[in-house]
Each structure stands twice: as C-alpha cells, then as structure tokens.
Amino acid sequence: MRILSRSVARVLLLASSLTALSAVGARAETTLNLCYMNHPVIAANVTILEKWAKEQGVTLNKTPVSYSVYLPKITQMLSAGATDQCDIIWNNDDWGQDLEGYLASVEDVTEVRNVAEGQLEPFHNKEGQTTAVPIVTTAGIFFYRTDLVPEDQVPKTWDQLVSVSKKLQEEDKVRWGYVGGMSYTNTFFSFWWTLWNNNCDIYEPLYERDNVKMGEAGWKPMTASACQKETAEFWWDALHANKISPPGMTTYSRDEANAIFQAGDAAFTVADTTFLGNFNNPDKSKIAGKVGIATFPQGPNSSGHRNWIDIWGWSIPKVIDAEKQAAAKKLLGAMMTDVDGQIEQWHLTGGPPPNTKVWKVLDEQDPNWVKMSKILFDSAHVHDAYYFRNWAATHKVYSDVMIRAMKGSREDIQATLEAGVQPIHDGAPK
Amino acid sequence: MLLLVAPAALVLVCFQIIPIFIGMNASFRDWSLVNPAKTWIGLKHYRDVLSDPVFLYTVLPNTFMLMVSSVVLSLASGLGLALLLNKPFFGRPVVRTVILLPLTVAPVITATMIRWSFNDQFGVITNLLSVLGFPEIGWLSDKWPSFSLIILTDVWIWAPWFTIIILAALQGLPREPFEAAQIDASGKWRTFTHITLPMLKPVIIVCVLIRSIDAFRTFDQVWILTGGGPARETEVFSVYAYVEAFVHLDYGKGAAAAGLGALIMLVVGIGLYKLVNRLMEVSR
Numbered sequence: 220m221r222i223l224s225r226s227v228a229r230v231l232l233l234a235s236s237l238t239a240l241s242a243v244g245a246r247a248e249t250t251l252n253l254c255y256m257n258h259p260v261i262a263a264n265v266t267i268l269e270k271w272a273k274e275q276g277v278t279l280n281k282t283p284v285s286y287s288v289y290l291p292k293i294t295q296m297l298s299a300g301a302t303d304q305c306d307i308i309w310n311n312d313d314w315g316q317d318l319e320g321y322l323a324s325v326e327d328v329t330e331v332r333n334v335a336e337g338q339l340e341p342f343h344n345k346e347g348q349t350t351a352v353p354i355v356t357t358a359g360i361f362f363y364r365t366d367l368v369p370e371d372q373v374p375k376t377w378d379q380l381v382s383v384s385k386k387l388q389e390e391d392k393v394r395w396g397y398v399g400g401m402s403y404t405n406t407f408f409s410f411w412w413t414l415w416n417n418n419c420d421i422y423e424p425l426y427e428r429d430n431v432k433m434g435e436a437g438w439k440p441m442t443a444s445a446c447q448k449e450t451a452e453f454w455w456d457a458l459h460a461n462k463i464s465p466p467g468m469t470t471y472s473r474d475e476a477n478a479i480f481q482a483g484d485a486a487f488t489v490a491d492t493t494f495l496g497n498f499n500n501p502d503k504s505k506i507a508g509k510v511g512i513a514t515f516p517q518g519p520n521s522s523g524h525r526n527w528i529d530i531w532g533w534s535i536p537k538v539i540d541a542e543k544q545a546a547a548k549k550l551l552g553a554m555m556t557d558v559d560g561q562i563e564q565w566h567l568t569g570g571p572p573p574n575t576k577v578w579k580v581l582d583e584q585d586p587n588w589v590k591m592s593k594i595l596f597d598s599a600h601v602h603d604a605y606y607f608r609n610w611a612a613t614h615k616v617y618s619d620v621m622i623r624a625m626k627g628s629r630e631d632i633q634a635t636l637e638a639g640v641q642p643i644h645d646g647a648p649k
Numbered sequence: 650m651l652l653l654v655a656p657a658a659l660v661l662v663c664f665q666i667i668p669i670f671i672g673m674n675a676s677f678r679d680w681s682l683v684n685p686a687k688t689w690i691g692l693k694h695y696r697d698v699l700s701d702p703v704f705l706y707t708v709l710p711n712t713f714m715l716m717v718s719s720v721v722l723s724l725a726s727g728l729g730l731a732l733l734l735n736k737p738f739f740g741r742p743v744v745r746t747v748i749l750l751p752l753t754v755a756p757v758i759t760a761t762m763i764r765w766s767f768n769d770q771f772g773v774i775t776n777l778l779s780v781l782g783f784p785e786i787g788w789l790s791d792k793w794p795s796f797s798l799i800i801l802t803d804v805w806i807w808a809p810w811f812t813i814i815i816l817a818a819l820q821g822l823p824r825e826p827f828e829a830a831q832i833d834a835s836g837k838w839r840t841f842t843h844i845t846l847p848m849l850k851p852v853i854i855v856c857v858l859i860r861s862i863d864a865f866r867t868f869d870q871v872w873i874l875t876g877g878g879p880a881r882e883t884e885v886f887s888v889y890a891y892v893e894a895f896v897h898l899d900y901g902k903g904a905a906a907a908g909l910g911a912l913i914m915l916v917v918g919i920g921l922y923k924l925v926n927r928l929m930e931v932s933r
Binding site: 288290291294295298317318320402403465466467468469470475478479482484608609611612615618619620622623626 | 681682683684685768769770771785787788789790791792875876878879880881892894895896897898899
C-alpha cells in the first residue's frame with residue numbers, strides 16, 4: 220500500500236512538473252490571432268508579418284474571413300468584448316470611425332505616422348490618436364492595354380474614352396471598351412471616379428468629409444445636380460447607346476470586371492492599384508505585360524484630376540491583454556520598418572507601401588513606381604467614403620438610385636436622380 | 650418520460666427558443682451592432698418596416714411570388730420525374746441517383762453555379778443561347794430574367810425533394826385500383842387523374858405545406874444570384890432582414906423585420922393548414 224502511495228505521489232510530482240514546464244513554455248511564446256480579408260495585398264502584408272513573427276518568437280494564427288461577412292463578424296466580436304478570437308484585425312477607412320471606440324491606440328507603433336497627409340484621420344479616436352497601422356494605400360487607377368492604345372492616345376476625357384473604345388471595338392480588337400465594377404460597394408469603379416472627375420460629389424460642399432462642416436451645410440445631396448446628371452448620362456450611354464461597356468455591368472463586382480479585363484476582352488478598366496500584380500501575372504491574366512496606368516479621363520465639368528486615396532490598416536482590439544497588445548504592436552512596428560518586405564509587397568501587388576519612407580527608396584529605383592506615384596499623389600484627393608454611422612446604408616441608397624437610372628430610359632434619368640435626393644439626405648446624420 | 654425528452658428539449662430551448670427571445674427583445678430596442686445601446690424604443694422598428702414602401706410593395710410581393718411559383722413548379726417537375734422513375738427501365742438506379750444530386754449540393758454552390766452559367770460574358774448557357782441566335786437577355790441585370798433565374802434555381806434544388814417523396818408514395822400505392830382501371834379499359838391520363846393523383850393527394854398536400862413555409866425564408870439563392878438587385882427589385886423578405894441586420898448593422902430593425910416575417914408566415918401557415926384539412930376531407 221505504501222509502495223503504491225509512493226508511486227502515485229511520484230506520478231503526481233512528475234505530472235505537475237511537466238505541467239509547470241509546459242506552462243513556462245507556453246508563456247515564452249505569444250500567440251496572436253490575425254483576422255483579415257484574403258485580398259492579394261493583405262495576403263502579401265501577412266507574409267511580412269509572418270516573417271517577423273518567426274523572428275520575434277510569436278505564433279501567428281491566420282483567420283481569413285470572407286469580405287461579405289467580415290464587417291458584421293468583427294463588429295459583433297468587438298461590441299461583445301470577445302478576447303479569444305482576433306488580436307489583430309484588418310480595418311478599413313469606410314468603417315474606421317464606427318470601430319474606433321473598441322480599438323487600442325497604436326500611436327506608439329514604430330513609424331506609424333509615416334503616411335500621406337490626412338490618411339489616418341478616419342481611424343482617429345476621440346483623443347485624435349490613430350487606431351490603425353497602415354497596410355497599404357488603396358487607390359483606384361485607370362488601366363489600359365498598352366498593346367492596343369499607344370501612350371499618347373490614352374483617353375484624357377470621357378469623349379475620348381468613348382471614341383477610342385468604339386474605334387477598338389469596330390476594328391474588332393476588343394469586345395468592350397471599358398469595364399468596371401458597378402454594383403453596390405463597387406461604385407468606385409464606375410460612378411464615383413467619373414463623379415469626382417466631373418467636379419461633383421455625393422453631398423455639398425464638394426469633397427468635404429468633416430462631419431461638422433457637412434452638418435453646418437445641411438448635408439445637401441448633389442444627387443439631382445447637373446454634374447451628377449452628366450455622370451449618369453455618360454454611363455447610360457456607355458451601356459445602352461455607345462455600347463462601350465457590357466449591358467450587364469450594373470451587376471458587376473470588381474471581380475467580374477477584373478476577370479473580363481484579364482481575359483483580354485476590354486481595353487480599359489478602373490480598379491485598385493493592388494490588382495496590377497494580378498493583371499501582370501501570366502498565370503492569371505491573358506494580358507500580362509500589356510497593362511499601362513494613367514490618370515482618369517475627365518468629365519466635361521472637371522476642374523482637374525482627382526483621386527481617392529485611403530488606407531487599409533491593422534488594428535488591435537482594446538480588450539485583449541496588455542502583453543498581447545505589446546506583442547502585436549512590436550510585430551506591426553517591424554512590418555512598418557521592413558523596407559524590403561514592403562518593396563516586395565509593391566512588386567507583387569502594385570499596392571503602394573504603407574510607409575512613406577519606402578516611397579522615397581522606390582523613387583530612386585523604380586520608374587513604374589514613379590509613374591504610379593505621380594498619378595496617385597500629385598493630384599487632388601478625395602476620401603472614398605463619408606464617416607458617419609449610417610454611411611453603408613446611404614451608400615446603398617445612392618447605388619440603388621444610380622442603378623435604377625441605368626435600367627430606366629434616358630429621359631427618366633433626371634426624375635430618378637431627383638427621387639434619390641430625400642432618401643440620401645435622410646441617410647445623413649441628424 | 651420527461652427525462653427522456655430532456656436532451657432534445659434542452660437543445661431546442663438553447664438553440665431555438667432562447668435565440669428567438671433574444672431576437673424579439675432586440676426588435677424593441679435601439680440595438681445597432683456597432684453601438685448596442687439596447688435602449689427600449691417600443692414598436693419603432695416595426696413601424697419603420699411597415700411604412701417602408703420597399704418592404705410593402707417590392708419585398709412582400711416578391712416573397713409570395715417566389716413561394717407560389719417555386720412550389721408549383723417544383724411540385725409539377727417532382728411529380729413528373731417521380732412518375733418516370735416509377736416505371737422500370739434499364740439504368741433506373743443510376744438515373745434516380747443523378748436526379749437526386751441537386752438536393753445534395755449546398756444551395757450556395759448551386760446558386761453560384763447558375764450565376765456563372767448565366768454570366769453575360771463567360772456563361773456557358775448565355776453563350777449557347779447566343780450561338781443558337783437567341784437575343785441577348787440581361788439574365789442577372791434585369792428584374793424579370795433575374796427573378797426567373799431565382800425561381801429556376803429554387804426549382805432545380807427542390808424538385809428532387811418532391812420527386813423522392815412522391816416516388817416513395819407511388820411505390821406504396823395499392824395495385825388493386827390500377828388493375829381494376831385496366832380491366833375497365835381506362836386510359837393512362839384518366840387513370841392518373843382519377844386514381845393516382847387522388848391517392849397521392851395527402852402526401853402532396855403535406856409536401857406543399859412544408860415547402861411553402863420553407864420557401865418563404867429563401868435566402869441563399871437570392872443573395873448569391875442578385876443580392877436583391879437590380880436596385881432592390883428582386884429582394885425577398887429574408888434578404889431584407891439580412892441587409893438591415895448585417896449590412897446596415899441595425900440588429901434591432903433586422904430583428905423586427907424577421908419578427909414581422911414570422912408573424913406573416915404564421916398567418917399564411919394557419920391558412921394553408923386549414924386549406925390542407927379541407928382538401929383532405931374532400932379527398933376522403
């Protein structure tokens with residue numbers, strides 16, 4: 220009996236020692252859960268994080284989440300105060316203001332402020348501190364086929380876009396002139412780039428995004444304005460009269476539009492620069508090596524080229540413990556200072572590196588970067604969203620109004636736009 | 650006895666009853682997913698939904714149109730297939746298996762497959778129709794073609810379900826009435842309408858009842874094929890509730906829409922149930 224007791228005691232001692240040892244081991248290695256959308260540029264940035272996680276003895280658990288459920292999933296997780304799901308999340312300026320209250324300040328992350336002016340504003344918390352570390356500057360750009368259109372003949376105006384497209388279509392060189400996403404949340408790739416390059420916007424004052432100033436101006440929609448009507452008529456003609464774009468384009472997301480462009484069936488498109496890598500990847504694209512970039516063709520009312528540039532970033536939930544927050548910040552700081560990693564991200568995807576210091580390095584060595592940088596950053600800018608709680612619903616209302624205008628007759632465009640004024644006004648903050 | 654049903658009851662309470670109460674509680678509160686203040690606001694969300702012209706004049710008519718057309722067409726196709734499969738022929742087990750395949754595929758996958766098949770640029774079916782000289786149709790961009798595709802997808806998924814149940818019922822029918830009809834030189838159509846169909850009526854009625862309730866909450870096919878577009882013209886009840894709750898992140902209004910849908914379905918269900926009872930009595 221005594222022998223048995225002694226054996227049991229030894230086993231217990233051994234087991235408790237092993238448990239203690241494994242606990243020490245577990246404490247030595249921090250695990251961070253990374254939740255993100257599986258977009259080429261985010262995936263490229265995750266590769267940088269993985270490299271540094273290994274270096275810093277951090278285990279990185281990757282959880283890609285579908286875009287269609289990403290926002291509700293993350294919002295629910297944050298508002299419920301869950302601590303066991305995501306330690307680092309992908310954040311987007313569209314909803315940066317919604318989530319800021321749930322996110323830790325990342326002001327102390329190395330070189331976090333090395334971004335283009337005003338880019339972190341949508342992620343500011345009440346104290347004016349940023350809650351996001353940049354992954355990439357997202358911006359749309361005009362892509363064209365270099366094998367079909369010489370650089371000096373790239374359309375500079377909407378009229379030229381139509382005439383060059385029609386010529387290429389008549390010569391049977393291409394099935395469609397222009398293709399771009401048009402369905403809800405893809406509004407940027409058709410309606411909005413033309414709107415912003417026709418001296419127009421969704422609310423007055425033009426290109427303003429400060430809610431206080433917008434409130435003072437009464438959140439007045441520009442939906443029924445002449446510049447908006449010109450924009451709607453341009454797209455109606457593109458779909459139905461000039462037929463430079465597929466009639467089904469009203470349903471296209473960027474994926475369908477990109478697929479048509481990559482299949483070589485369209486001469487022009489507007490997409491995020493981050494798809495340049497896919498367009499030039501021979502495994503994915505029939506037009507690899509034949510893709511050029513240019514400024515947006517201008518509308519009749521334009522007062523100069525205007526781009527949207529905004530940041531995608533990484534954020535850290537406030538509720539996770541201090542040790543994990545510190546590890547996450549250290550990891551993100553390593554990414555921000557990894558010049559080679561960011562240059563690799565640019566080469567793979569066409570996404571401008573998150574740290575503007577790296578831009579200066581690229582200025583010296585990469586003519587493609589210089590060209591893109593000139594188009595994106597040497598022009599006037601606009602934020603691609605408004606920053607109020609109901610913006611997603613209001614964006615949907617705007618999209619529905621425009622799609623309705625596209626599906627009706629040309630004569631009804633003005634009336635359709637006028638019918639959208641009140642709902643878009645009602646969507647704004649009171 | 651109570652202990653025997655306890656595990657099932659516990660699961661039911663945890664995963665059905667409690668979530669329903671949480672949802673209903675949310676429908677009376679200011680419950681945004683971003684800022685769940687949960688302030689009591691009474692019937693405001695219900696009033697908002699019921700005064701929304703899109704809900705009244707687009708969403709509800711679309712929902713009932715989808716329900717009726719899908720059930721009728723699935724029943725007709727299922728009945729036809731069941732009658733065909735009820736006859737012995739070479740390779741019948743293989744055909745039976747193949748016909749049941751759509752039922753084994755997730756609706757999301759079926760809808761994605763149909764969406765790409767009817768894609769205006771790369772779609773197999775659109776290209777085939779074009780080669781055959783048919784005029785171009787905006788299958789996914791115009792209201793009625795896209796609504797037809799939603800119905801077609803639903804029929805594609807659910808016709809096998811009708812087939813399998815009606816086939817089982819057909820194989821269980823007594824032989825004597827058919828032999829008597831044969832002796833009386835009754836034609837095939839007359840035998841079908843006067844013997845087969847009346848004897849199948851109880852099974853068909855139950856199938857229609859279950860499927861109608863199910864069709865009311867169709868989501869996957871509509872969301873994948875059209876997302877409720879163009880400009881909300883193909884939106885159905887479940888998409889409306891989903892968009893409010895998980896796109897606009899207004900969980901309270903989404904819950905109110907779902908609650909209203911449940912009430913409407915309850916009324917429709919009771920109506921259908923009474924109709925079923927009446928039809929059953931008449932058929933006896």
